[in-house]
Amino acid sequence: MARPPAPPKARSKGRSKPRVQAPTPRPATGRGLNQRRYVIIAAVAFLAIGGLIAASILSTRDSGSPSPGGGDVTAGTALPGAPDVNRLLKGIPQAGAVLGRPDAPVTLVEYVDPQCPFCAQFATQAFPDLVSQYVRTGDVKVEFRGIPIIGPDSVGGLEAIYAAGEQDRLWNMSELTFMNQGTENTGWLDEDFVRAAAGSIPGLDVDRLMTERSSDAVSRQLEQAASQARTAGVSGTPTFQVGKSGAALGEPFNVRADSIDDLASHIDPLLGR
Amino acid sequence: MSERTARRAVVALALAGAAIAGYLTYTHYRGITPVCATGGCEVVQTSHYAKIAGIPVAVIGLVGYLVLVALPFSRVREAPAVAVALALSGLGFAGYLLVVQLAVIDAVCIWCLASDIVMAVLTAATIAWLRAADAARLG
Numbered sequence: 001m002a003r004p005p006a007p008p009k010a011r012s013k014g015r016s017k018p019r020v021q022a023p024t025p026r027p028a029t030g031r032g033l034n035q036r037r038y039v040i041i042a043a044v045a046f047l048a049i050g051g052l053i054a055a056s057i058l059s060t061r062d063s064g065s066p067s068p069g070g071g072d073v074t075a076g077t078a079l080p081g082a083p084d085v086n087r088l089l090k091g092i093p094q095a096g097a098v099l100g101r102p103d104a105p106v107t108l109v110e111y112v113d114p115q116c117p118f119c120a121q122f123a124t125q126a127f128p129d130l131v132s133q134y135v136r137t138g139d140v141k142v143e144f145r146g147i148p149i150i151g152p153d154s155v156g157g158l159e160a161i162y163a164a165g166e167q168d169r170l171w172n173m174s175e176l177t178f179m180n181q182g183t184e185n186t187g188w189l190d191e192d193f194v195r196a197a198a199g200s201i202p203g204l205d206v207d208r209l210m211t212e213r214s215s216d217a218v219s220r221q222l223e224q225a226a227s228q229a230r231t232a233g234v235s236g237t238p239t240f241q242v243g244k245s246g247a248a249l250g251e252p253f254n255v256r257a258d259s260i261d262d263l264a265s266h267i268d269p270l271l272g273r
Numbered sequence: 274m275s276e277r278t279a280r281r282a283v284v285a286l287a288l289a290g291a292a293i294a295g296y297l298t299y300t301h302y303r304g305i306t307p308v309c310a311t312g313g314c315e316v317v318q319t320s321h322y323a324k325i326a327g328i329p330v331a332v333i334g335l336v337g338y339l340v341l342v343a344l345p346f347s348r349v350r351e352a353p354a355v356a357v358a359l360a361l362s363g364l365g366f367a368g369y370l371l372v373v374q375l376a377v378i379d380a381v382c383i384w385c386l387a388s389d390i391v392m393a394v395l396t397a398a399t400i401a402w403l404r405a406a407d408a409a410r411l412g
Contacts, residue, residue: 034407034411037354040354041354041357041358041403042361044358045357045358045359046365048358048359048365048366049361049362049366049369052325052333052362053366055325055326056325056366056369056370059324059325059326059327202322202377203317203380
């Protein structure tokens with residue numbers, strides 16, 4: 001009798017019970033399925049982690065990226081240059097008005113007004129080299145002394161800068177202010193500017209800074225800087241004093257603000273260079 | 274560990290995590306400083322990294338923990354798998370935030386550290402739940 005052609009599965013597994021052979025054994029299915037599920041779970045978690053980290057980084061970049069319009073800022077947006085300032089100062093100790101290692105052998109004092117154009121030029125063109133060549137190396141610590149000589153905006157600006165010092169971020173605030181300096185006494189150093197500058201500094205509590213602008217501690221520092229400037233005979237900005245740490249500071253002097261060279265000639269002898 | 278025990282552990286740990294994230298969410302919206310033994314909580318909570326697209330990280334954590342509280346009560350077959358994926362995601366992101374605290378912000382928030390520890394143990398509990406559930410289902 002002619003036999004009908006068997007289906008391929010039946011031929012390979014046997015003639016009598018072709019249908020029984022078709023399913024694969026149950027334990028093998030479970031293990032295979034589980035492995036596939038574990039891979040899917042891991043992949044989903046991996047994608048979620050990647051997505052969250054990417055969103056976090058993008059979110060931070062957005063809040064730290066320059067905003068168009070120079071000094072014309074809105075509260076909540078970061079100021080131009082913020083990432084550069086934060087990078088420049090990252091990892092360098094700050095304690096109140098002092099930038100640099102507490103045991104640095106040389107102390108440099110800088111008298112500034114936040115509205116003074118030459119201070120801004122020094123801050124943008126010479127200060128980064130001062131930080132990288134002298135401060136980050138641990139040779140020099142720099143003390144900020146703000147004196148309001150130009151006008152009412154200077155007072156408000158200095159209060160904000162010293163308030164940032166209460167959170168050990170004075171130099172970030174000072175640099176950001178100079179990088180975004182507006183026209184003298186036009187009201188550019190207003191609440192929005194201060195909020196935007198403060199909001200551009202990682203780890204700074206903006207509301208606390210806004211409150212501490214009018215604190216006794218800030219007033220005392222302003223008065224002290226003014227008194228020190230008077231004693232030293234400082235009448236303009238930027239003016240510097242330098243000396244070995246722990247010893248008396250030398251006479252006040254002015255420098256070219258467009259490079260570190262002039263200032264370096266005052267510092268190097270104290271470092272034996 | 275039996276499936277039931279694992280499920281209970283997931284609920285308990287997720288509740289602990291939700292309490293921490295809830296406290297940080299509360300302090301964020303009230304504008305108050307968290308009680309902080311290390312002194313870095315305020316710095317961390319006010320940093321740029323404390324928000325993603327305007328949403329506080331504490332809120333994201335709170336939602337994640339609450340979902341993990343709910344999942345063990347679900348009758349959905351893949352609930353343990355979803356729990357593991359969610360907990361692993363939370364643990365990975367918490368690890369990233371810990372690196373950010375140490376390397377970028379230079380301040381550590383003790384509440385975040387506590388949440389990290391809870392999330393690590395919670396992840397282990399969800400894995401135990403998934404394994405127990407799979408073993409029960411496959412015999």
